[in-house]
Amino acid sequence: MKSACAQQVQSLSSGKEPLPEPCAACAARVLSVCDAIDDCDLDRLAAITSVQDIARHQIFVTEGDPADHLFNVTDGTVKVYKLLPDGRQQITGFLLAGDFLGLSFLERYGCSAEAVTRVRCCRFPRKQFAALLTDFPGIERRLLGIASNELAAAQDQMVLLGRKTARERVSTFLLMLSRRAARSGGTTDPVILPMTRTDIADYLGLTVETVSRTFTQLKKGGFIELREAGIVHLSNLSALEDLSQGF
Amino acid sequence: MKSACAQQVQSLSSGKEPLPEPCAACAARVLSVCDAIDDCDLDRLAAITSVQDIARHQIFVTEGDPADHLFNVTDGTVKVYKLLPDGRQQITGFLLAGDFLGLSFLERYGCSAEAVTRVRCCRFPRKQFAALLTDFPGIERRLLGIASNELAAAQDQMVLLGRKTARERVSTFLLMLSRRAARSGGTTDPVILPMTRTDIADYLGLTVETVSRTFTQLKKGGFIELREAGIVHLSNLSALEDLSQGF
DNA sequence: CGCCATTTTGACTCTAGTCAACTGCCGTGG
DNA sequence: CCACGGCAGTTGACTAGAGTCAAAATGGCG
Numbered sequence: 078m079k080s081a082c083a084q085q086v087q088s089l090s091s092g093k094e095p096l097p098e099p100c101a102a103c104a105a106r107v108l109s110v111c112d113a114i115d116d117c118d119l120d121r122l123a124a125i126t127s128v129q130d131i132a133r134h135q136i137f138v139t140e141g142d143p144a145d146h147l148f149n150v151t152d153g154t155v156k157v158y159k160l161l162p163d164g165r166q167q168i169t170g171f172l173l174a175g176d177f178l179g180l181s182f183l184e185r186y187g188c189s190a191e192a193v194t195r196v197r198c199c200r201f202p203r204k205q206f207a208a209l210l211t212d213f214p215g216i217e218r219r220l221l222g223i224a225s226n227e228l229a230a231a232q233d234q235m236v237l238l239g240r241k242t243a244r245e246r247v248s249t250f251l252l253m254l255s256r257r258a259a260r261s262g263g264t265t266d267p268v269i270l271p272m273t274r275t276d277i278a279d280y281l282g283l284t285v286e287t288v289s290r291t292f293t294q295l296k297k298g299g300f301i302e303l304r305e306a307g308i309v310h311l312s313n314l315s316a317l318e319d320l321s322q323g324f
Numbered sequence: 325m326k327s328a329c330a331q332q333v334q335s336l337s338s339g340k341e342p343l344p345e346p347c348a349a350c351a352a353r354v355l356s357v358c359d360a361i362d363d364c365d366l367d368r369l370a371a372i373t374s375v376q377d378i379a380r381h382q383i384f385v386t387e388g389d390p391a392d393h394l395f396n397v398t399d400g401t402v403k404v405y406k407l408l409p410d411g412r413q414q415i416t417g418f419l420l421a422g423d424f425l426g427l428s429f430l431e432r433y434g435c436s437a438e439a440v441t442r443v444r445c446c447r448f449p450r451k452q453f454a455a456l457l458t459d460f461p462g463i464e465r466r467l468l469g470i471a472s473n474e475l476a477a478a479q480d481q482m483v484l485l486g487r488k489t490a491r492e493r494v495s496t497f498l499l500m501l502s503r504r505a506a507r508s509g510g511t512t513d514p515v516i517l518p519m520t521r522t523d524i525a526d527y528l529g530l531t532v533e534t535v536s537r538t539f540t541q542l543k544k545g546g547f548i549e550l551r552e553a554g555i556v557h558l559s560n561l562s563a564l565e566d567l568s569q570g571f
Numbered sequence: 572c573g574c575c576a577t578t579t580t581g582a583c584t585c586t587a588g589t590c591a592a593c594t595g596c597c598g599t600g601g
Numbered sequence: 602c603c604a605c606g607g608c609a610g611t612t613g614a615c616t617a618g619a620g621t622c623a624a625a626a627t628g629g630c631g
Contacts, residue, residue, distance in 0.1 A: 167483040224471035231478035238485035239529030284485030
């Protein structure tokens with residue numbers, strides 16, 4: 078994947094615009110679209126990148142607004158959601174480090190995005206990013222792969238929302254978080270829930286009360302242990318997997 | 325989009341393998357991925373294409389099987405679905421003429437696909453199709469666009485499944501069919517439902533009974549008229565749109 | 572320490588699901 | 602030609618799972 082080239086990436090990117098975390102050293106890179114660019118060309122990407130810190134609860138993308146930027150989350154958790162006119166909310170996904178936001182290459186954003194925790198991300202102007210695609214076809218390939226995965230995840234979520242019971246939904250959710258933490262090298266057993274019960278409910282198509290009751294039920298059933306706020310220990314992985322599939 | 329080139333497309337494609345409908349004349353082409361290839365290069369596509377007729381109720385893609393082929397529906401209706409171990413079914417989408425199947429470029433199919441009506445489609449071996457991508461980067465661009473649209477549709481469906489009432493779901497469904505018929509130049513007012521109530525239920529996350537009751541309710545409310553089997557007239561478009569959004 | 576947001580719990584309601592019966596339609600075969 | 606069987610659709614009666622409303626408990630933070 079890496080070609081032989083002199084790497085003054087550090088100096089190059091700092092010469093242009095002092096990036097707090099140069100792309101070459103970015104922990105999220107291997108997970109994300111940036112990995113499609115060789116080390117020696119990373120300055121091209123760095124040139125159009127601006128690092129953005131987003132405070133908790135800040136809404137930084139609004140459904141229907143012109144889609145001027147794409148984002149790559151490098152730290153924190155983002156919720157992506159849609160609203161119905163009367164305020165009902167459906168969270169379509171949570172983004173963690175390495176996740177890409179703005180795949181829908183349409184004129185306007187299809188969803189809103191809000192920082193669940195403090196978030197750091199790389200922001201690319203859409204036009205300039207699109208221009209990079211011609212020079213680095215690998216990015217396009219990579220985007221297609223990301224889109225594939227998102228589509229598969231969306232289909233799983235449709236099964237969950239359309240056909241699973243509350244207990245199955247919550248189990249599935251906990252397992253998903255556990256697997257994603259494993260993927261990005263995080264702790265897999267005590268699962269960390271950065272989001273509120275309300276957010277979980279809005280993701281699972283339930284109410285806060287039902288989510289809370291289901292957590293209690295899973296706790297009493299010996300499937301999980303609720304530690305400090307936002308920390309869940311999965312006591313019985315395989316039993317939970319059975320639950321999540323309706324066995 | 326078209327470049328100047330001699331077009332013996334007819335003879336070329338028939339010289340290779342007699343396609344019943346040469347790509348150049350395919351009605352579904354403008355809607356689909358094939359449009360990314362110029363007329364004069366269509367033989368490259370035709371060479372790896374085989375036209376396939378599929379009987380009603382035939383399952384021609386099975387979740388978990390090696391993803392050997394990609395498909396482009398040129399006629400008929402396909403349901404794409406996932407199953408839970410106990411048989412619960414969630415239909416993730418219906419494919420009409422022009423729709424592409426097999427976007428998830430993973431090793432195995434993520435969903436099963438069954439012909440709802442008699443279906444005609446073009447089938448491409450995945451490996452050979454992938455090889456075309458390097459020669460025709462336009463295809464990749466096009467696929468990314470298709471993936472974008474599918475993702476947006478999936479997100480809308482998540483809102484429907486997670487947050488809408490039965491009445492809102494059915495209204496949304498009817499409007500979607502109407503819009504899609506309009507897109508592909510079909511009749512937009514008397515909407516045609518090629519699928520059964522059970523299929524509609526499995527798409528909307530409801531039961532047959534609820535779907536049936538909701539149709540009756542919409543009929544009594546003067547929103548729709550149920551004609552012969554599978555034909556619905558939308559009597560009051562704007563009222564239906566309000567319904568579908570929860571107003 | 573005390574406030575406020577979040578979470579949990581309880582009591583009750585209601586939407587959609589379940590089970591069952593009935594209708595209508597179509598194709599098959601006597 | 603019509604009787605039969607089977608499937609799709611509709612309707613009814615009842616149930617259950619999740620939602621609603623309200624209040625108490627918990628916990629983080631100034």
